[in-house]
Amino acid sequence: MKVEALLFGGVALFFAGSAALYGAWSGEPAGTAVLIIAFGMAGLVAFFCLIQYRRRGSRPQDRTDAEVVDAAGSLEFFPPHSAWPVITALGFAVAALGVIYGLWLFLMGVGVLARGVLGMAFQYVNRPD
Template identity: 65%
Template structure:
């Protein structure tokens, strides 16, 4: 994950440098803000990869002297089917529709959305 952390960290630095130059030369706030936000999103991903690298250590893919056989075995946990993504989608749709049509629909959508997110987060907590 070290290579991925460096890659996304470099992308974040590029966007932030471009935002600084763009903000000075153009004086336009919307483009500068978009570049700063894009750099922030890349920075979050880079930070995630850096934390995973420090937590789990080096992978065989990170070393140049590694053999293919070192990466064999189970990769990760892949969950089976779950109803919660559909609940989250329904809650998001109801919440967005509630912004247009009224507070009552927004509140219903928020409850459905919160239940879906809670279910997605904690469905494998006892695993």
């Protein structure tokens, strides 16, 4: 993940520089805000990749002398049946409708969305390895 962290770090630096130059020269706040958000998203992905690299070390894909058999085996645990993605999608849809129809609906959607995301994140927290 080191290569991915460097790649997204470079993208984040590009968006940071673009936001600074665009904000200084144009004075237009909407485009500057979009570039700052793009910087934040790329920086978040770079940070995640860097943390994963430090936790797990290099992967077989990162080594030039690796064989195909080095990457064999189970990669991660993927849940076969879960209702949480549907609840998360429903919460997002209700929150999006709340942007149109009113704050009360938006807040209900954010509540359902938060419960769905937390359910997905913690549904197998006590699963034995």
